[in-house]
Amino acid sequence: MSMDIHAVNDHHDAHADHEHHHEESFVSKYVFSMDHKTISRQFLITAVVMAVVGMMMSVMFRLQLAWPHEGFALTNFILGDKWAPKGVLDPNMYMALVTLHGTIMVFMVLTGGLSGTFSNLLIPYQIGARDMASGFLNMLSYWFFFASSLVMLLSCFIETGPASGGWTVYPPLSAVAEFMPGSGLGMTMWLVSMSLFIVSSLLGGLNYIITVINFRTKGMSMTRLPLTIWAFFITAILGVLSFPVLFSAALLLIFDRSFGTSFYLSDIIVNGAPLEQTGGSPILYQHLFWFLGHPEVYIILLPALGLASEIIAVNSRKPIFGYRAMIGSMLAIGFLSFIVWGHHMFITGMNPFLGSVFVFTTLLIAIPSAVKAFNYITTLWKGNIQFTPAMLFAIGLVSTFISGGVTGIILADSALDIPIHDTYFVVAHFHIVMGLSAILGMIGGVYHWFPKLFLRKMNKTMGYIHFWITFVCAYGVFFPMHFLGLAGVPRRYYTNSEVPMFDNLMDINVLITCFAIVGALGQLIFLFNFFYSIFRGEKAEQNPYNSNTLEWTTPMAHTHGNWPGALPVVHRWPYDYSKPGEEADFIPQTVPLRPGEVDGGGH
Amino acid sequence: MVQLLIYLAIALLIITVSQLARVFELAAELKGGHKNKPTERENRNNGRLWLVYLVAFFSFILWQLLNYGPRTLPEAASESGVKLDWLFNFNMIIIFIVFIITHILLFFFAFKYYGRDNNRATFFPHNNKLELIWTSVPAAVLAVIIFLGLKLWTEITTPADDTKSEVIEIYTKQFDFTARYAGKDNVLGKANYKLVIGANVLGLDSADVNGHDDKIVKGELHLPLNKEISFKIRSQDVIHSVYFPYHRAQMNSVPGMTTLIHFKPTITSADMRKRLKNDKFDYYILCNKICGTSHYAMKMLVVVDSPEEYAAWLAKQPEFLPATAKTAAITEPTAAEPKKEEKGM
Numbered sequence: 001m002s003m004d005i006h007a008v009n010d011h012h013d014a015h016a017d018h019e020h021h022h023e024e025s026f027v028s029k030y031v032f033s034m035d036h037k038t039i040s041r042q043f044l045i046t047a048v049v050m051a052v053v054g055m056m057m058s059v060m061f062r063l064q065l066a067w068p069h070e071g072f073a074l075t076n077f078i079l080g081d082k083w084a085p086k087g088v089l090d091p092n093m094y095m096a097l098v099t100l101h102g103t104i105m106v107f108m109v110l111t112g113g114l115s116g117t118f119s120n121l122l123i124p125y126q127i128g129a130r131d132m133a134s135g136f137l138n139m140l141s142y143w144f145f146f147a148s149s150l151v152m153l154l155s156c157f158i159e160t161g162p163a164s165g166g167w168t169v170y171p172p173l174s175a176v177a178e179f180m181p182g183s184g185l186g187m188t189m190w191l192v193s194m195s196l197f198i199v200s201s202l203l204g205g206l207n208y209i210i211t212v213i214n215f216r217t218k219g220m221s222m223t224r225l226p227l228t229i230w231a232f233f234i235t236a237i238l239g240v241l242s243f244p245v246l247f248s249a250a251l252l253l254i255f256d257r258s259f260g261t262s263f264y265l266s267d268i269i270v271n272g273a274p275l276e277q278t279g280g281s282p283i284l285y286q287h288l289f290w291f292l293g294h295p296e297v298y299i300i301l302l303p304a305l306g307l308a309s310e311i312i313a314v315n316s317r318k319p320i321f322g323y324r325a326m327i328g329s330m331l332a333i334g335f336l337s338f339i340v341w342g343h344h345m346f347i348t349g350m351n352p353f354l355g356s357v358f359v360f361t362t363l364l365i366a367i368p369s370a371v372k373a374f375n376y377i378t379t380l381w382k383g384n385i386q387f388t389p390a391m392l393f394a395i396g397l398v399s400t401f402i403s404g405g406v407t408g409i410i411l412a413d414s415a416l417d418i419p420i421h422d423t424y425f426v427v428a429h430f431h432i433v434m435g436l437s438a439i440l441g442m443i444g445g446v447y448h449w450f451p452k453l454f455l456r457k458m459n460k461t462m463g464y465i466h467f468w469i470t471f472v473c474a475y476g477v478f479f480p481m482h483f484l485g486l487a488g489v490p491r492r493y494y495t496n497s498e499v500p501m502f503d504n505l506m507d508i509n510v511l512i513t514c515f516a517i518v519g520a521l522g523q524l525i526f527l528f529n530f531f532y533s534i535f536r537g538e539k540a541e542q543n544p545y546n547s548n549t550l551e552w553t554t555p556m557a558h559t560h561g562n563w564p565g566a567l568p569v570v571h572r573w574p575y576d577y578s579k580p581g582e583e584a585d586f587i588p589q590t591v592p593l594r595p596g597e598v599d600g601g602g603h
Numbered sequence: 604m605v606q607l608l609i610y611l612a613i614a615l616l617i618i619t620v621s622q623l624a625r626v627f628e629l630a631a632e633l634k635g636g637h638k639n640k641p642t643e644r645e646n647r648n649n650g651r652l653w654l655v656y657l658v659a660f661f662s663f664i665l666w667q668l669l670n671y672g673p674r675t676l677p678e679a680a681s682e683s684g685v686k687l688d689w690l691f692n693f694n695m696i697i698i699f700i701v702f703i704i705t706h707i708l709l710f711f712f713a714f715k716y717y718g719r720d721n722n723r724a725t726f727f728p729h730n731n732k733l734e735l736i737w738t739s740v741p742a743a744v745l746a747v748i749i750f751l752g753l754k755l756w757t758e759i760t761t762p763a764d765d766t767k768s769e770v771i772e773i774y775t776k777q778f779d780f781t782a783r784y785a786g787k788d789n790v791l792g793k794a795n796y797k798l799v800i801g802a803n804v805l806g807l808d809s810a811d812v813n814g815h816d817d818k819i820v821k822g823e824l825h826l827p828l829n830k831e832i833s834f835k836i837r838s839q840d841v842i843h844s845v846y847f848p849y850h851r852a853q854m855n856s857v858p859g860m861t862t863l864i865h866f867k868p869t870i871t872s873a874d875m876r877k878r879l880k881n882d883k884f885d886y887y888i889l890c891n892k893i894c895g896t897s898h899y900a901m902k903m904l905v906v907v908d909s910p911e912e913y914a915a916w917l918a919k920q921p922e923f924l925p926a927t928a929k930t931a932a933i934t935e936p937t938a939a940e941p942k943k944e945e946k947g948m
Contacts (some may be wrong), residue, residue: 266859
């Protein structure tokens with residue numbers, strides 16, 4: 001095995017020497033590139049575009065929820081007279097926006113965007129590899145992702161509108177076109193888009209796993225890997241094991257929709273006549289969907305936690321507290337995430353005894369999660385904290401991870417889930433613990449690794465302003481939703497004005513929408529900073545944060561093969577910050593151990 | 604015009620922020636700061652902002668508790684709901700304590716240990732004792748939570764004894780609820796979705812005598828006080844959810860299967876109005892699973908009566924297939940017309 005790796009590396013070394021003679025065309029360099037750095041940037045920029053789309057959708061439905069039946073020029077401007085006559089959002093379009101907001105944010109931004117950007121950027125850089133195991137599959141991974149995003153966006157422009165059965169697209173609602181306009185062609189396009197996405201995710205995931213296992217440089221043992229790599233590695237394994245199950249769910253749904261099978265359909269009446277397809281079970285879809293759906297939560301969350309681990313350690317100028325416990329808890333979370341899916345189904349008619357098993361496994365996840373949270377907090381303790389924008393976002397992530405996580409303890413408890421299932425309490429919970437944590441981690445990652453992505457730096461002060469606006473609005477939007485949920489407000493309601501019991505809650509919705517608007521405007525600062533800095537930002541220096549990890553030993557240029565000479569050799573773990581007896585407060589992984597020095601946190 | 608102004612304002616805002624940011628950075632550079640690393644002053648300011656955030660965040664939460672708290676659902680109106688609320692509050696207190704302690708530590712550490720120029724962090728890579736504590740303490744607390752939770756869950760989900768309960772079917776379709784009372788024999792007649800034709804809205808099988816005294820009711824669901832109600836839930840099109848927010852009960856209705864819940868109402872509608880000092884208060888069933896365009900409007904009024912009122916109300920409801928012409932005569936004209944359905948659709 002190791003001989004093979006050396007052969008590959010030698011080949012690359014030779015290749016690097018010849019680089020100067022090898023002019024790449026524009027297409028092979030920027031479009032169909034097989035270079036992990038370019039692919040990473042392609043993923044990031046696509047994800048930023050999709051995030052803007054997803055965010056605009058949320059602003060439009062938040063306007064409707066705060067001021068139901070009122071017209072807004074913005075809504076009309078974007079959606080036109082058909083879907084927003086006089087600026088009043090159409091109920092079908094409301095459902096479609098909610099559905100696509102969820103799908104785009106969960107899959108395109110926080111799965112494809114987050115893993116695609118940072119796994120691609122950091123895996124080869126931080127393990128000391130020339131590139132991914134297969135540059136070609138990696139390129140395909142991006143282009144499948146691009147096609148998937150494109151199909152999803154195009155579905156917004158068809159006559160019956162995009163898919164609108166919620167991001168979980170439960171059949172029979174999504175299976176029979178007559179049940180709602182969005183279950184027609186829009187749903188077909190949703191399924192096509194998701195199928196492409198799954199292909200992209202599998203190609204990417206297999207690459208990440210193989211690269212981490214086989215392409216680590218000399219001395220880079222598994223226990224010397226930065227936590228970012230551990231997080232990406234476990235995430236990729238989760239994805240490879242669970243996305244095929246979503247594919248089967250989608251495939252069976254395609255069969256039910258288009259080929260007359262009845263995997264999910266039984267005893268249904270359409271337009272007053274019995275449907276011929278019968279004998280299936282809608283619950284089957286839910287089992288298949290959530291078998292992906294729950295690991296998916298951690299596919300989103302773990303990379304963000306990995307990025308935060310690195311950012312917090314570097315900027316606290318301390319080793320991450322409990323490195324091995326952090327790995328252990330990620331492995332435990334990854335394993336448990338496969339046996340908890342039923343907690344989404346406590347009240348679907350699933351056998352209550354099965355429900356109890358899922359209560360038990362789900363609540364177990366709280367233990368490794370608590371370990372992670374305490375370890376982050378302890379890493380700050382007696383640190384010398386450098387508040388880069390990335391560090392602010394990482395601390396924000398720890399906060400949302402905790403405050404969203406604790407409400408999970410309520411929702412995982414099947415009995416307590418009964419009155420708040422599918423209410424705004426759930427919306428608050430998963431947006432805080434998964435949405436906010438992941439997006440804060442992702443944005444933190446962008447600030448932190450911008451010098452490696454674009455060789456320039458983002459403006460720090462704008463970063464500060466962006467963070468504080470974002471963090472204030474984040475809780476401003478989602479904390480009050482707990483109270484809406486406790487008042488019994490169901491999610492995915494076009495308006496709360498149809499039920500008298502919610503008449504006294506209007507001001508809460510207005511407050512939430514105000515925070516959402518300010519928060520969305522705050523992101524404009526980021527977008528400006530991001531795109532401006534790509535072209536005009538200040539040139540970054542070699543190791544701007546005095547980090548230990550290998551990516552900062554590469555030259556500040558995008559060279560093919562990453563290191564111009566031989567690959568770096570690793571002698572120590574990545575967290576030797578402020579080690580006693582050393583003059584500098586950081587020791588890069590390439591520095592050999594002194595005689596008698598113990599690796600991995602001993603001293 | 605207004606739109607244009609809004610876009611201009613947004614553009615100006617971005618330009619202002621970016622220019623301000625540049626001025627700050629230039630000023631910092633003049634003072635000899637490093638452009639890239641945060642200066643001690645920036646660290647201090649951000650550290651202080653964490654402290655400000657901590658206070659503001661907790662004040663915001665307290666404000667919400669005082670302001671929004673009273674608007675959450677009132678006391679549970681069912682027997683199991685009362686137990687559920689107790690456990691809910693018990694868990695809520697635990698997570699609130701965890702939330703407050705961890706946030707004080709997190710934000711306070713962020714403030715206290717902001718980077719100083721001549722400071723050095725403490726090398727503290729791990730500590731087995733600490734890690735053991737924060738693994739075992741959550742594990743112990745969770746054991747209690749799991750035990751209490753599962754005990755209640757088993758109690759709530761053990762099927763009701765139909766011989767001692769009032770048996771009622773809830774039938775869902777886009778976008779309303781229909782109730783079927785089991786009648787004198789307290790047994791629901793068989794139904795088949797293929798028989799849903801014309802006035803036979805629930806697809807009752809007229810060959811089953813148990814169904815002849817069943818009473819189909821739209822619009823209002825009446826429940827008797829202090830009697831266990833055993834609900835059988837069916838759907839004819841998509842998945843809906845039968846959500847009784849005030850009774851802390853919920854179950855999805857799934858086409859192709861019958862799902863079950865049961866609870867015992869403990870407060871009549873009239874009593875609840877008095878307790879809440881709100882004449883207009885009503886119980887509801889809401890649909891709580893996305894079911895189509897008008898999902899938001901799918902609801903049913905629920906009236907909890909005293910046993911006498913309930914009996915009187917139920918007596919007035921027409922039977923599906925009245926046993927004699929005499930009972931047919933007193934049937935209201937709006938009743939579902941009894942009709943022989945042809946089979947084998």
